Amino acid sequence: MNRRVTTTSVPDEFLRRLRNVRLLGLDVDGVMTDGRLYYGPNSAEFKAFHALDGSAMKRLMAAGVPIAIVTGRTSEAVARRASELGVPYLYAGVADKLAALDELAARSGVDVNAMAFVGDDLADLVVFGHVGVAIGVPNAHPDLIHQADYVTSVAGGFGAVREICDLVISARSIRR
Template structure:
């Protein structure tokens, strides 16, 4: 049976098999990019539950996850804690620098990283990661630097599309499905 998730170009599958770290921008990738503020100034963000479950599945498969965002938001910290994401970097101006430092700490080469972003601060990380990913809502001048542009928009399951595709490429998909189809662990 064919996979239910769209896959990137066939030449990327080999690179996806090598991914050990998925690093994500937040606004525009895990959210739809809109910022909501209450009258008291408190920021509100909406995250898609499918993305969160995909991140948990990746972590169970041994793939490290990280968030690297230019904004600083308590909502990001809360969401990361709920998902068990230990590597959270907020208020970042140079995302490639932070990604490179994280890779060094984790002993993971940039060629083993999938990075997804949607705006100018993400270009360098997209270009230097083993698999650079963007979302359809990103400007064309960002998308053209990506190896893969998801079919699903940011904030609407794009991260789940990435997670499912990584799990499929790395041979974890049948085991993941089996857990939910048959209750096997």
């Protein structure tokens, strides 16, 4: 557990595909978090993000790959996290994630097939056949695991996003 993934443990073919990724799309619940929603009094809602995911997201964006957060839910915590990290694209309360990615493509100038997307639930499955690289987490619905080009070694909320950001950064610097 917590096996360190290095670029040498990832198939070359997958790294080549990651090298062409121009934008990373992330689901929130189950990907940037472990999927649990903490409810407080009134409308208070809490999520636990991983600091290591955040620093890797910043590194990836600094390396020239923008990030989009695309989530079915709307929460102040996500808006705050996105703003804190300087994530340029946030789609919250999204019913149709493919429609959101099409809109994102128009806004960002990045074709959907040049995007990678990390998801965990059936709402993410609609984009898996359209993005350039479809990525699942080990805690994802089995249908996503089945369709994914890659499944992270660690679960959502525990460094899955860092794993992908680091792999994309490595893929961009490696020639083999």
